[in-house]
Amino acid sequence: MTADLFVKGARVVKPDAVVECGLAIREGVIVAALAPGETVDARRTIDAGGRYVLPxxxxxxxxxxxxxxxxxxxxxxxxxxxxxxxxxxxxxxxxxxxxxxxxxxxxxxxxxxxxxxxxxxxxxxxxxxxxxxxxxxxxxxxxxxxxxxxxxxxxxxxxxxxxxxxxxxxxxxxxxxxxxxxxxxxxxxxxxxxxxxxxxxxxxxxxxxxxxxxxxxxxxxxxxxxxxxxxxxxxxxxxxxxxxxxxxxxxxxxxxxxxxxxxxxxxxxxxxxxxxxxxxxxxxxxxxxxxxxxxxxxxxxxxxxxxxxxxxxxxxxxxxxxxxxxxxxxxxxxxxxxxxxxxxxxxxxxxxxxxxxxxxxxxxxxxxxxxxFGLYPRKGALEVGSDADLVIVDLDREVKVDLRTLNSVVDFSPYEGWVARGWADTTIAGGQVVYEKGEVVAERPRGRYLARGG
Ligand SMILES: [Zn+2]
Missing domain, CATH: 3.20.20.140 (Metal-dependent hydrolases)
Structure with a gap:
């Protein structure tokens, strides 16, 4: 199997468990959860380094x-x-x-x-x-x-x-x-x-x-x-x-x-x-x-x-x-x-x-x-078949919030000056790395409008 992206060393957090594994991602979807140590050919591999990975x-x-x-x-x-x-x-x-x-x-x-x-x-x-x-x-x-x-x-x-x-x-x-x-x-x-x-x-x-x-x-x-x-x-x-x-x-x-x-x-x-x-x-x-x-x-x-x-x-x-x-x-x-x-x-x-x-x-x-909102388990889970939407969390990252950090159109916020301890390290949306090490790195828009069924 080859993957577009492999997130290894993940501690995937679920409501009822924390599971150590690697997540193989292809065409925007999680295609396999591999046991620790197992690997897969991928165009890019990210090492979560044992950090929490959340949906x-x-x-x-x-x-x-x-x-x-x-x-x-x-x-x-x-x-x-x-x-x-x-x-x-x-x-x-x-x-x-x-x-x-x-x-x-x-x-x-x-x-x-x-x-x-x-x-x-x-x-x-x-x-x-x-x-x-x-x-x-x-x-x-x-x-x-x-x-x-x-x-x-x-x-x-x-x-x-x-x-x-x-x-x-x-x-x-x-x-x-x-x-x-x-x-x-x-x-x-x-x-x-x-x-x-x-x-x-x-x-x-x-x-x-x-x-x-x-x-x-x-x-x-x-x-x-x-x-x-x-x-x-x-x-x-x-x-x-x-x-x-x-x-x-x-x-x-x-x-x-x-x-x-x-x-x-x-x-x-x-x-x-x-x-x-x-x-x-x-x-x-x-x-x-x-x-x-x-x-x-x-x-x-x-x-x-x-x-x-x-x-x-x-x-x-x-x-x-x-x-x-x-x-x-x-x-x-x-x-x-x-x-x-x-x-x-x-x-x-x-x-x-x-x-x-x-x-x-x-x-x-x-x-x-x-x-x-009827999106589970496509969203809100990191199971095989779920959308590859995930965030690797850095619990040690300290961020003093300012306008630049927020990446928003706003020119003021009550959060300015507040010091966060714990922040997204890497955000992956639809299998693409969109935020990494403090910067938005997405190359192009990739969002989809999701029509909800009954
Ligand atoms: Zn409102």
Missing amino acids: GLLDTHLHLGTAAQSFDGDCASESRHAVTGGVTTLLPFVITRGSYVEVLPEMQKAVAAGSLVDMVFHAIITREAQIEEIPRLAHEFGVRSFTTFMAYKGREISPSGIQGMSDDQIFSVFRQVAKILGAIAIVHCENMEMIELHQQPFIAANRQDTAAWSDARPVFGELEAIRRMVAFAEAVGIELLIPHMGVGLGSEFLRQKAWGRGRVATETCPHYLLFDKDTDRGVMGKVNPPLRSVEHVEALWQRLVDGTVDVLGSDHCPFTKAVKGTDLWSARAGITAGSAMILPVLLTEGMRRGRLGIQRVVELTSANAARL
Whole structure:
């Protein structure tokens, strides 16, 4: 047998085991797992040197084409950001004010033309006409995740086009999702009326600190919204993903996962695990749902271990300073940089501090997401037949994050200055080495748009 690439000396991490082996890769797929010492003819051999090798990460949540660049531009630049952190599959939220049928073909082409990694799309539903076209998006384009927003109403409607929906509209989206095999609803859960009430004194005082943004969006309002959507999912009998859950205390009930015919999965983001609301970052810390207290951050780590949280998504918004804005109450919400931060945050703040083990890291960053979105074991595993998407981890590599390291279009980030201990050494996507020794080395785009089947 000959291979295109042979990764020897690997300690392949699976949710239930760590296996020493060599991985033979041909035409973008793992074709053999060899016992230690066995070898194969290959055009290139990489020695992992006994380091951990993980399935390439799936970033279940980011926003492309809604800030400084076009969707095409973001596919190119932010896939470079992704591979910097071992991410080999991106699941961006796509958005249009019109019909998705008209824009999805161009978006699919942009992935192949510019991206270094494979992509699956979530469609953001903000309008009645878009609710109607949901079954068509599944059957013609393989889009099977549909996102709605409870917040972003009134003065918070975003220039990106993100706009909240009423309960009856969201319920109608759920009914459409129920008609489609393998489909899932995603809902941004915050009680907008409670936010509007609580914001008033903070706006009147013209507070500009991060805590003001957070305290005006109360924890109970986020938890109430989550419970309401769980009830809707149960009533309709669908699968629901609660995205970007930053509430560590009071969210334990989500561990239950199943309510009648409804099933619920939970996502959190690296910024909720690293940043608290009371370390003031001004407008840079403005994100929805907001950053929470130190107590919530600490508890959220427990939620990673106890099974409350299933997947990690970055909610990366590739904003520039000009796009973000400077006034707390009118600036765009969203954390800049993230896809590349998932792995370093889990390794540095999780593994090194004894909060979670490497096998749980694999579950949270790839295996669970691949299962949730119907991509397993093509993604989220390093079995024979899986896509050759993997990351060799250097647990000793220390990186002080700066803009150059991030390989993103962003010109500021709350992660600047944070010191990571543990970083991707080598990222391989579709059998090609795309990131190595601190540099993006991909020669050309190789990403594919993945249409999800039922
Ligand atoms: Zn988001």
